[in-house]
Amino acid sequence: MHKHGLIKGSFIPPRNIRELRDLMRYKTKLVSVRSSEKNRIQNSLTVSNIMISNIVSDSFGKSASTIIKYAMEHPDEIDTDYTSFLHKSMLHKANEINMSMQGTISQEQASKMNVCFNHLSYVEICISQIDEAIFLIAKDFKSQIELFATIPSITTKSATAIISEIGVDM
Template identity: 50%
Template sequence: MALKIVYPICCGIDVHKTFVVACIASTIKGVTTYKRHRFSTYTKGLNQLSQCLYENNCSDVCMEFIKYWMPIFNILEDSCNITLAHPKYVKAIRGKKTDKKDAKWIADLFKHDLVAGSFMPPPCIRQLRELMRYRFKLTNFMSSEKNRLQNCLTVSNIQLGNVVSDTFGISSINIIEKLLENPLDTSFDLQHLIHGSMKKKLPELELANDGFITPEQAEKLRVFKQHS
């Protein structure tokens, strides 16, 4: 029993870092013909790919979901229905492997609708995802750097974290900045550096501030301050 042709005109794209190989499969009365083209992954080349698909009346495209997919997807998204397939589902048959065979194999699988596509959200959701991932990355980076600063204070036996609820509050930062002016002198007056309810903790802060900051730890604190 012959498999049903779901996409009479479709394209399989074998994706690489610097080029793509597109194989357009056109099926008429059960007979499939193939047109293969190679394009660069520069914007000019991808626009040529889009034009080639348009000229061949091909709007259904299948390609592997590998790390180089995004620029191709961005160019073709508005003019084509794109199916992104996990590489393991479009693995070429055993034998001599070539880019042309890979593209043809993808097209053959796709024309029979034998490829399970990955979910791809609309552009606005993808942009939001990118922003949230970047924000998450920056948040983790900042948390890591704050931990480094706290470690510098702990090593120097500056125990501000034992007295204040937020080591990065206004009063604590004022004390740290004062410490960095002269790391060898921790006996300065704290009265004018602290604010509000912190004044009630002045005796504890004076005890917590009685440490010794080495030049190495002081330099680490300065680097954090410069980039925070």
């Protein structure tokens, strides 16, 4: 049947769609790596009996990260008041945060967390570089992305991901 043209060949998208697909899939892997590093840091905090994640909505937000890094650098300071590290919207949780930080970070856990934070920072840079590359290719499909984004719950990012997988000639 194929010999006589009765079976349609596989869809091979144009080069720019293939490149966009490759970048989008790589970004997904980088986001997964970022999540893994955050989980490792959270595990180290749990092992150290530090439960700041139970109090703050984002353990990797500015205030929480500053507190965690301070605790890593000063493991011998047991009764530290972390109120000065808090953003003013978090001041009402100061007592709870101070109580959640009563654990002790061992040197081994601090070393591991330091590596994880460094890797996390590097992965964030990589993700932003991939986003720039995706944006450059996605400019070719601006009108199609905008059209997709008119569908409820489809964002520009998800529209770009859909186009990277199925192309624009549907």
